[in-house]
Amino acid sequence: MQLQDxxxxxxxxxxxxxxxxxxxxxxxxxPAGTADFAPCTDSTAHFEMQGLRLRVQGTEWQVHExxxxxxxxxxxxxxxxxxxxxxxxxxxxxxxxxLRPTKSAVQGLQAVGRLDQDTxxxxxxxxxxxxxxxxxxxxxxxxxxxxxxACHPLHQSQVDRLLAGVVLDDDPKPVKAAACxxxxxPGVSRHLRLTLTxxxxxxxxxxxxxxxxxVESLHRSRIGGLALPADLAxxxxxxxxxxxxxxxxxx
Numbered sequence: 001m002q003l004q005d006x007x008x009x010x011x012x013x014x015x016x017x018x019x020x021x022x023x024x025x026x027x028x029x030x031p032a033g034t035a036d037f038a039p040c041t042d043s044t045a046h047f048e049m050q051g052l053r054l055r056v057q058g059t060e061w062q063v064h065e066x067x068x069x070x071x072x073x074x075x076x077x078x079x080x081x082x083x084x085x086x087x088x089x090x091x092x093x094x095x096x097x098x099l100r101p102t103k104s105a106v107q108g109l110q111a112v113g114r115l116d117q118d119t120x121x122x123x124x125x126x127x128x129x130x131x132x133x134x135x136x137x138x139x140x141x142x143x144x145x146x147x148x149x150a151c152h153p154l155h156q157s158q159v160d161r162l163l164a165g166v167v168l169d170d171d172p173k174p175v176k177a178a179a180c181x182x183x184x185x186p187g188v189s190r191h192l193r194l195t196l197t198x199x200x201x202x203x204x205x206x207x208x209x210x211x212x213x214x215v216e217s218l219h220r221s222r223i224g225g226l227a228l229p230a231d232l233a234x235x236x237x238x239x240x241x242x243x244x245x246x247x248x249x250x251x
Contacts, residue, residue: 002044003040006052007021009101013099023041027040028040029053029054031047032050068124068240070124071089071122071124071236071237072120072121072123072235073120075119075234076118108127116218120220122220122227135223142248143195144197145221146193146194146218147218149215150214150215151214152190153187154182154190158212159182161210166207166211175198177194179193179194224249226247
C-alpha cells in the first residue's frame with residue numbers, strides 16, 4: 001500500500017494532508033524486521049502494513065489494519081461522542097484513533113457498550129464493526145465482572161437473591177447474576193463481586209437496589225477472560241495484543 005494511504009488509514013488526516021506530511025520529511029518508516037527508522041519523502045512508496053512502524057512528526061506509531069484497544073475509563077467521563085455534562089472518553093484517545101476513517105458515518109473508534117459517567121474500569125474500543133457487534137451481542141453471553149462498593153454491609157441472603165434472580169421494574173422476567181460473591185466478611189464487607197452476561201440499562205445498580213442496598217461506586221474489572229491490567233492508570237489506553245484478543249472470544 002502507498003505510504004500516503006497507510007497514513008490515511010491510520011487517521012493522520014486526508015490523503016492530501018498525509019501526502020504533505022511525507023513530502024515535508026515529517027514521516028519516518030521502520031518496516032517489519034527492522035529496528036531503525038528511515039526517512040521517506042515519497043508519498044507513493046509502497047510498504048507492507050503488517051509490522052510497519054511509523055514516526056510521524058516525532059511520534060512513534062504502530063500500524064494496525066484494524067484498531068482494538070482497551071481504556072481504563074475514569075469517573076466523570078461519558079461514553080458519548082456528544083457528551084451532555086461530562087467530558088467524552090474519546091478525548092482521552094490520541095487524534096489518529098479519533099480520526100481513523102470508517103465505513104460508518106462516524107469517524108474513529110467506537111466504544112463496545114457503555115459505562116455510566118460515574119462507573120470506572122475496563123472499556124474496549126474498536127473500528128471493526130463486526131467485532132463491536134459480536135462483543136455487544138447478548139446472545140454471546142460474554143461475562144463481565146463488576147466490583148461493587150455498596151452503601152451498606154452485604155449479607156449472604158442478598159447474594160442468594162442475586163443468583164436466584166431479581167425482578168427489575170421494566171421487565172417481569174427475573175434477571176440473574178452469573179456469579180456473585182461478597183469480598184470479605186459477610187455482614188461487614190461492602191465489596192460485592194458481580195458477574196453479568198447481559199447489559200440492561202443501569203443493571204448493576206438496579207439489581208443491588210432490588211436486594212435493599214445501593215451502589216456507592218462501580219468498577220468493571222474484567223470482560224471475558226481479559227482483566228484490566230493493574231498498571232493501566234485511569235484515563236490511559238493501550239493496544240490489545242493477539243493473546244488478549246483470544247481472551248475475548250465468547251464461549
